[in-house]
Amino acid sequence: MSTTALIIITLILVVIAYLWFAAQKMKNMPVVAEHENIVTLTEANLQHQLKNGISLVDFWAAWCMPCKMMAPILNEVAEESNGKARICKLDVQQYQSVAAKYSVRNIPTLILFKDGKEINRFVGVKTKDFLLKEIAKVS
Numbered sequence: 001m002s003t004t005a006l007i008i009i010t011l012i013l014v015v016i017a018y019l020w021f022a023a024q025k026m027k028n029m030p031v032v033a034e035h036e037n038i039v040t041l042t043e044a045n046l047q048h049q050l051k052n053g054i055s056l057v058d059f060w061a062a063w064c065m066p067c068k069m070m071a072p073i074l075n076e077v078a079e080e081s082n083g084k085a086r087i088c089k090l091d092v093q094q095y096q097s098v099a100a101k102y103s104v105r106n107i108p109t110l111i112l113f114k115d116g117k118e119i120n121r122f123v124g125v126k127t128k129d130f131l132l133k134e135i136a137k138v139s
C-alpha cells in the first residue's frame with residue numbers, strides 16, 4: 001500500500017474517532033436548569049401567556065442536542081432581557097398539536113410573538129446577542 005493511501009486512511013479514522021467522541025460527549029451533556037424567569041408553556045396556558053406583550057418561545061425536545069445547547073443561552077436571555085420580553089419554552093414531544101399549529105418542523109425553533117401574533121421565527125442555535133437584538137427590534 002502506498003504512503004498516500006495510509007495517510008488518507010489514518011486521517012479518515014481520526015475524523016471518525018473525533019466525531020464519535022463528540023457525539024458521546026453531546027449525548028451525555030447534562031440538562032441545564034431553567035432560569036426562574038422562563039415560563040413553561042402548555043396547551044392550557046399558551047394563549048394566555050402570549051396574548052400581551054413580547055414573548056420568545058423556544059420549541060424544543062429533551063432528546064434534541066441543539067436544544068440542550070440553547071438552554072444556557074435562553075437562561076442568559078431571560079436574565080438580561082430586563083422584562084422587555086417573556087422567555088418561554090414548549091416541549092414539542094409533549095405538545096405535538098401546538099407544534100403542528102405553528103408549523104414547527106425543525107427544533108430548536110424560536111418564535112418571537114408580539115401581542116399573540118408571530119413577528120419572526122428562528123431555526124437552530126442562536127446567540128444571546130442575536131436574540132436580544134431581535135427582541136429589541138420589536139420592543
